[in-house]
Amino acid sequence: MIRYRARWVVPIASPPIANGVVAVERDLIAYVGPSDGGPSGHDHDLGDVVLLPGLVNAHCHLELTAMRGFLEDLDFRRWILRLTNARRAVLDREALLDSARYGLEEGVRAGITAYADTCESGVVMQAMREAGVRGVMYQEVFGPDPVQCAESIAGLREKVGGLRYLETPLVRVGISPHAPYTVSDELFRAATELAREQRLPMAIHIAEGELERRLVVEGEGAFADGLRRRGIAVAPRAASPIELLAKLGVLDVAPLLIHCVRVDRRDVEAIAKSGSSVAHCPASNAKLGHGIAPLAELLAAGVPVGLGSDSMASNNRMDLLEEARLALLAQRTRLGSSEAPSAADVLELATIGGAKAIGLDSVAGTLDVGKQADLAAFALDSHAPTHDPIAAAVFSITGGRARFVCVAGRMLLQDGELVSSRAGLGLRMQSLADALGEWLDSGGETQGVV
Amino acid sequence: MIRYRARWVVPIASPPIANGVVAVERDLIAYVGPSDGGPSGHDHDLGDVVLLPGLVNAHCHLELTAMRGFLEDLDFRRWILRLTNARRAVLDREALLDSARYGLEEGVRAGITAYADTCESGVVMQAMREAGVRGVMYQEVFGPDPVQCAESIAGLREKVGGLRYLETPLVRVGISPHAPYTVSDELFRAATELAREQRLPMAIHIAEGELERRLVVEGEGAFADGLRRRGIAVAPRAASPIELLAKLGVLDVAPLLIHCVRVDRRDVEAIAKSGSSVAHCPASNAKLGHGIAPLAELLAAGVPVGLGSDSMASNNRMDLLEEARLALLAQRTRLGSSEAPSAADVLELATIGGAKAIGLDSVAGTLDVGKQADLAAFALDSHAPTHDPIAAAVFSITGGRARFVCVAGRMLLQDGELVSSRAGLGLRMQSLADALGEWLDSGGETQGVV
Secondary structure, X not given: OEEEEEEEEOOOOOOOEEEEEEEEEXXXXXEEEEOOOOOOOEEEEOOOEEEEEOEEEEEEOHHHHHHOOOOOXXXXXXXXXXXXXXXXXXXXHHHHHHHHHHHHHHHHHOOEEEEEEEEOOOOHHHHHHHHOOEEEEEEEEOEOOHHHHHHHHHHHHHHHHHHHOXXXXXXXXXEEEOOOOOEOHHHHHHHHHXXXXXXXXXXXXXXXXXXXXXXXXXXXXXXXXXXXXXXXXXXXXXXXXXXXXXXXXXXXXXXXXXXXXXXXXXXXXXXXXXXXXXXXXXXXXHHOOOOOOOHHHHHHOOOOXXXXXXXXXXXXXXXXXXXXXXXXXXXXXXXXXXXXOOHHHHHHHHHHHHHHHOOOOOOOXXXXXXXXXXXXXXXXXXXOOOOOHHHHHHHHOOHHHEEEEEEOOEEEEEOOEEOOOOOOHHHHHHHHHHHHHHHHHOOHHHOOOO | OEEEEEEEEOOOOOOOEEEEEEEEEOOEEEEEEEOOOOOOOEEEEOOOEEEEEOEEEEEEOHHHHHHOOOOOOOOHHHHXXXXXXXXXXXXXXXXXXXXXXHHHHHHHHOOEEEEEEEEOOOOHHHHHHHHOOEEEEEEEEOEOOHXXXXXXXXXXXXXXXXXXXOOOOOEEEEEEEOOOXXXXXXXXXXXXXXXXXXXXOEEEEEOOOHHHHHHXXXXXXXXXXXXXXXXXOOOOOOOOHHHHHHHOOHHHHOOEEEEOOOOOHHHHHHHHHHOOEEEEOHHHHHHOXXXXXXXXXXXXXXXXXXXXXXXXXXXXXXXXXXHHHHHHHHHHHHHOOOOOOOHHHHHHHHHHHHHHHOOOOOOOOOOOOXXXXXXXXXXXXXXXXXXXXXXXXXXXXXXXXXEEEEEOOEEEEEOOEEOOOOOOHHHHHHHHHHHHHXXXXXXXXXXXXX
């Protein structure tokens, strides 16, 4: 039994405890309460920290970490085309794996213990296993042309078959038909069928921006033009992206809906009724100019919402406490301070909200006896005074400051340092960055899909 | 001669230099360029960092650092009343001085070398001198009742007289008639006259939120009700807060206008025409629910704009790189990605923009030969890869990560540690927090102005 002592313990599901302790027996939480109570054991004093449940990143693309800063100031279609072309041309499997490993090191340093990752290459299963974190890797599938559907779904089925051998108690596989501008209606239906058949969790990028809305609702705009240039027929598909998913039966399997910026009242109702959950990505939505998602309305409708960093190509940092702060600031901007979520509300999103959104709430997301010991502690020292540890976590400290992290009782970060770090990974990232830069300088962008 | 070498040198006024050096002779910059050039001297390798001009905080209230987290989730009028009453009841001069000292330690750790501080007690002059930073302290003056005017201005004149003895080449004094809801038209006029007479820089909180607008334009709302309860006559004063300042002649002395959230096209023109500057505070504006200032329009009109953290009671962190990122994210949210300022634009705001706004651009704000050696370096190591040091500074790293800071050539931070730090200041902050909490619990809030 190890007793982790902290200036503040914030269990999320119950009020903060000053001078608290979380006792851990193997992989489980055995006690949460004042430090003068609980079972005896070895004391580990974490000091002047706020100790939280490990944070849950409800949406990321770990394999894209090498693209941080490579895609600045592009409109959304150019952004996604450069990303796709560069990934295919420059980043081989080993590069993508290193990229995911580096992203996980960053995530653990930021106190993130669980990851919902959408991944094209499939490398993230291995990277999460190596890192000792918890998570779901949603294998992506693409195919905007209906004639590709059978081939795409066969490929997906094969990949998933291979990936399931890598599942562990911590890490599982899901699928992700990418988005309406890269997936045909046929492929959405077929992927949903596969999810149902194999009981796989599913995630979809949806209702993110205006170009996507125009494609779905009007069959026009830059995405529509691009598809037509590739010989793919385009017509209006539904009254909204969410209605498209409803109509195709996709919502019936209650997927994780990533973004949901452009959703109206009817869309929110449809999401809530279906039991689907949402990954809210405030930094990415703002940085790409997509706007502010109706977070308050989604929460009021009872939708499980988690916070996502999105990829390092669209953020460019992985810091869930910062996402919580941005979520709050954006809603206060939109609604004023009385209608917007509170600091406690957004800290819930970063923990139990994310856990609910990705189906891990029975084992993670709060500090409760019997749950898995996924913990993250953040230093308060240079952020005095602390009137309220929840306000401090959201407004004052940043996730970059994690002092201590464990997953299922296994320590991954101690005294602010990773317990094990892969030598040379930072340099490897930089050489990948150089290779991406050379590809760009040599006109690579004009080669692939344009 | 010391040659500070860095992976990236970002002079702001000229393109980034890979493997650059900034050579410093005493208090001045003697060379900025590639590390294989420049004068000989002692090499100081700062490593894998981006080296910037020291950041400029165009608006803060350092004496309020002890109130971090003490004023969460209050509407704006209650927020300002609790702040004012608690400050008067609980924080004596020594407490406010410690609070300012602690705020400056935080600021230096965040790479901030120059401060535009609005201060009621006057302690910040001493705190800035002790810390070795550059700045302007604007002595605040209050008085919503016209009958108080003569007394208020006499008091201000006396305080300024005492403070001018504390001026140094680094630190100077200014004045700040606080805001339209705490300052009568008479006092605005008298303060402007004093500024003109003594050539004092002036700063004003203006056009921040809806309650202020209603007071000025309609003579109604919670601020108006509060003033009437104190027996002060209230009537509509102008078509907008900026028009009020124009009408009273305040804009004629080209003050620093703090906030400017609620400004329309005509207000922007009036600000630009007067040569006034703006302190833009995106985190504070969002957190207090005031909305998004028209930053893009102010910049397009040629207004000098700096970034301000505002007080720790309304932010709650002092991190100018984070303010730069928030400024960009908020404008992209408002305008989409093509119309909004770029990363380079907002990094300018955090450096030369702020320096212009507070009249320090001839000595600070860029890395140029002959300017004062105010430098700040930020670690890149855990934020690889770096395609572009400007995007990295704005999006990836945070100001909490400063590795090295000097002001006028004097080193204040080395290897991420303060060169000199006041013992026990963090604990003192915490005991002040406890005292504030006790005051609140014992009903102190109901005593003063309500």
